[in-house]
Amino acid sequence: MKHVLSALVMNQPGVLAHISGMLASRAFNIESLAVGETDIPEFSRMTFVVSGDDRVLDQVRKQLEKIVTVVQVIDFSKRNYVERDLMLIKVRTEGTSMTQVKELVEIFRGKIVDVQPHQVMIEISGPESKIAAFIDVMRPFGIIELVRTGRIALTRENIELATLRDREPVSTPV
Template sequence: MKHVLSAMVMNQPGVLAHISGMLASRAFNIESLAVGETERPEFSRITFVVAGDDKVLDQVRKQLEKIITVVKVVDYLHQEIVERDLMLIKVSTAGGKLSSVRELVEIFRGKVVDVSAEHVMVEISGSENKLTAFIDLMRSFGIIEMVRTGRIALSREKSLSVADALQPPPAYEDATAQS
């Protein structure tokens, strides 16, 4: 089973290397990884896709939470999320295939971002299945080059804003209020 996890981390040099090294040293396979700045530049959000059962997921989450630069980890398993991958793909248009490629790009709601005499470059975003289906259709035209991002995701509900991640857990708040 694939799990999508999001980790709010301090935006510091070496954080990604530390996290990916820790996961690799424990034999956790990262199927997808995307990192980017959040609404506050001092924090980044790392979105992981890992495969495994609930036990594997629990271990990944616990290991991430031990890292000092990790502010909070959220498992999107039981949440409604919006998730997207982004891809740039260069496809051959030799032999008069341009109109056929453009038609499929339109159907998949992609965007032609570069054109030459022999190929087009297409930008397309969406679910993993959508991108895979598009790739499968483009194979017959001749894929020259391709690159994909890791998955990004946000919960439809409020789940991992920087402000929320920085709040102490409720048990901590109760303990400090009594002292």
């Protein structure tokens, strides 16, 4: 079973390496990882997907909470949330396929972001299933290259972060 977790972390050098190293050393496989600064510059949010049963999820969460630079861990499995992946994909468009590719991009609510003589680059975002379906319909045209961001997610309910705005940044060795 796949689990989506989010960790609010201090925005400091080495935090990503520390957390991913800790998970790897305990044989937890990260299937997806996305990290970015939040609206509070002192903090970043790490969203990652791990596989395993509830016991594995509980171990991952407990290990994350032990790390000094981790401020908050959210398990999305029991919450109502929205998740998205972002993908850029280059597809061949030789002959009459450009019209077909363009129609499929519109159906999937994607966007053509670059056009070259025999290829286009497409941006598409959505749930993992939508991204996978789009990849499948593009295969016959010839996928040249693709890159994905990894999953990001937010809960629909408000999780109080206001107290973090007043928190003094902590300097910790990594």
